[in-house]
Amino acid sequence: MSKSLATAHIIKTGPGTSIQDLGRIDYGKYGIPISGCMDAKSAHWVNLQLNNPSDSAVLEISQPGLVMSFSAPTFISIAGAQSQVKVNGKEIPNPSFIPIKTKDQLEIGQFITGARLYLGIKYGFKSQLELSSRSFYKEITPLAFFSKEGKISYWDEPSSSGILHSKAKWDHTWYETEELEVYTGPDWKLLDNEKKSYLLEHRFHISPLTNRMGAQLLETIENNLPELPTNPVFPGTVQLTSGGKVIILGQDAQVTGGYPRIFQLTDLAISILAQKKPGQVVRFSKVNG
Incomplete structure (x- = not known):
């Protein structure tokens, strides 16, 4: 089944929410920072759970309070900071692999431990590619951070082939x-x-x-x-x-x-x-x- 481009709508967010990947490698000779995920371990983990390439773009969230909705079915994974995660008002105790349906609303609440949370999506977020990376950086990409009413493209996943009967649980103790x-x-x-x-x-x-x-x-x-x-x-x-x-x-x-x-x-x-x-x-x- 062919994929279609869909949209994730950011309804609400705190400061510091951005798209990041592995960064801009080999551009230092031009004075361009690497950028990319601050916590690469957590970003790698969510992409692994989704069977994405390791350089797939993820959402880096540095403050609680994100609310976003999805225009088409997909799968997401969340790691990094230990936080309260809800889909349509229902708390998700193990958000390592979450099926998302059309119009589902995701909420990221209080950070219990940690300072940054990573949200991966099946096939990766499809923000604008600049200098071989989708990572936000003020002087290179149109945005440095998201504000409310932001939009991010992604490929939908209408099949149920990704549904798991068991899923790994993210360990938060390593960064303590x-x-x-x-x-x-x-x-x-x-x-x-x-x-x-x-x-x-x-x-x-x-x-x-x-x-x-x-x-x-x-x-x-x-x-x-x-x-x-x-x-x-x-x-x-x-x-x-x-x-x-x-x-x-x-x-x-x-x-x-x-x-x-x-x-x-x-x-x-x-x-x-x-x-x-x-x-x-x-x-x-x-x-x-």
């Missing part, structure tokens, strides 16, 4: 750890032993200055590090400024920077950080010698 595993960065050697020990032995609090550009930590570290020539940086690069601020770069961060690069988060640590809220605690754990 405080530990962020890191590799030492290229400028780690510029720190004295006292500063190195402090960074690896102390706990740090996420500041309110946290978004898709990056996360700043509340605690500062006095140092005499020099300003460096501009060097490549990536999502998960940890910088220490001359003023003592510790900044962890996010998916929409710049691609070069002059602050010393003291750590690089592992892929899993990047996803764990994406699920942390302001005020929560993290600590660095070195995984190389």
Whole structure:
């Protein structure tokens, strides 16, 4: 049976709802951020549940309060933050695989744990493709974030072949750890032993200055590090400024920077950080010698 293009209507949303995929790879030489999902682990999981390619576009939701409806049948999967999920007013206790019928209304309520939720749809959302990615980014795509009355295209799935008699349950405990595993960065050697020990032995609090550009930590570290020539940086690069601020770069961060690069988060640590809220605690754990 052939597929038809359908529309998901966003009736209500909090700030920070966007379409994301694996991002814009190989465009850093033009100064273009990678973008893509902040928590790639959760995004990969929903696409796996739907038997989608790993680069299929998903909805990244960073605030509760999303309400949306669907113009045609499909299947969706939800992972990331633990939240209250309802379809037509009925709570869905395990939203890992949800059949959707025409005119069904989905509601995302309170986030119980975690900070970002990922909504995948069968065949992926079909937002505009820009520079080989559907990821929203202000300077490249028409929208940076959705507001109410937003519309997203998707392919319908009228068959029942995707109905499962059992389904996997998303585990929320993996991001509850405080530990962020890191590799030492290229400028780690510029720190004295006292500063190195402090960074690896102390706990740090996420500041309110946290978004898709990056996360700043509340605690500062006095140092005499020099300003460096501009060097490549990536999502998960940890910088220490001359003023003592510790900044962890996010998916929409710049691609070069002059602050010393003291750590690089592992892929899993990047996803764990994406699920942390302001005020929560993290600590660095070195995984190389």
